[in-house]
Amino acid sequence: MGIINDITLTPLKIIPAGSGEVMHALKNSETSFHGFGEAYFSTVSNHTAKGWKRHLRMISNLIVPSGRIRFILYDDRPASSSFSVVQEIILSKENYQRLTVPPGIWMAFEGLSDETNMLLNISSIPHDPTEAESLPLKNDIIPFAGFE
Amino acid sequence: MGIINDITLTPLKIIPAGSGEVMHALKNSETSFHGFGEAYFSTVSNHTAKGWKRHLRMISNLIVPSGRIRFILYDDRPASSSFSVVQEIILSKENYQRLTVPPGIWMAFEGLSDETNMLLNISSIPHDPTEAESLPLKNDIIPFAGFE
Numbered sequence: 001m002g003i004i005n006d007i008t009l010t011p012l013k014i015i016p017a018g019s020g021e022v023m024h025a026l027k028n029s030e031t032s033f034h035g036f037g038e039a040y041f042s043t044v045s046n047h048t049a050k051g052w053k054r055h056l057r058m059i060s061n062l063i064v065p066s067g068r069i070r071f072i073l074y075d076d077r078p079a080s081s082s083f084s085v086v087q088e089i090i091l092s093k094e095n096y097q098r099l100t101v102p103p104g105i106w107m108a109f110e111g112l113s114d115e116t117n118m119l120l121n122i123s124s125i126p127h128d129p130t131e132a133e134s135l136p137l138k139n140d141i142i143p144f145a146g147f148e
Numbered sequence: 149m150g151i152i153n154d155i156t157l158t159p160l161k162i163i164p165a166g167s168g169e170v171m172h173a174l175k176n177s178e179t180s181f182h183g184f185g186e187a188y189f190s191t192v193s194n195h196t197a198k199g200w201k202r203h204l205r206m207i208s209n210l211i212v213p214s215g216r217i218r219f220i221l222y223d224d225r226p227a228s229s230s231f232s233v234v235q236e237i238i239l240s241k242e243n244y245q246r247l248t249v250p251p252g253i254w255m256a257f258e259g260l261s262d263e264t265n266m267l268l269n270i271s272s273i274p275h276d277p278t279e280a281e282s283l284p285l286k287n288d289i290i291p292f293a294g295f296e
Contacts, residue, residue: 019196023189027274036184041171041213048167065189126175
């Protein structure tokens, strides 16, 4: 486990607002913003994982407003000084941060709560299957055995 | 109760994806998209309401990925052919649609579920208190007595 270059975590505010809360996600003036392609939610059941996936062009901005999600990232960019580094990040309302992931990073994520484990991705380009690659959770390329 | 001009509802897809779902919110190619200013979440407790609020410039795109929220909209635009019309819309995963609200419409919303009642607003401009007006839930301007 280590720290991957170009991956950023940005603390986000949760503001009490009457009988509820306002929870920030992303503003167009922030450095994490790289254009708006699409916003979508992805949910994952407790103790199960989705991945691996790597984008060739998309920059992802990931926020977890519900539940608890463990992200595993793997830097497979040969020119990166953090090449072959694996990084783990757990996000939830208790650790409410925005995770910005550049292209070229393999990512998988796992639900850690009995509540709805939900992420919002505000991505720089709309969904395009031709710019994404997938691998099964167990494979011979990513040196991480953390998913059952 | 009626139908207000310029307010649109767009059905959104929920796609089973392994041990979870992918839930669409907004793409930059859709007609509801009017630029990206900010994305934020707002939660509201069951049986309680937030509002009223009216924006002078912001176009809101509202999606409810968790819980159940009742929106009440009031058209206070004198030049509108639906002037003084009140409209109610209830959104949830069971009625998973995107509600697009133009400037000039008063809006309030109420939580209807014991789960987390949560909306995502993808707004055309970032939060700016100078372009929003507020009224208490009970007031002499909006002819709607539906909130306790």
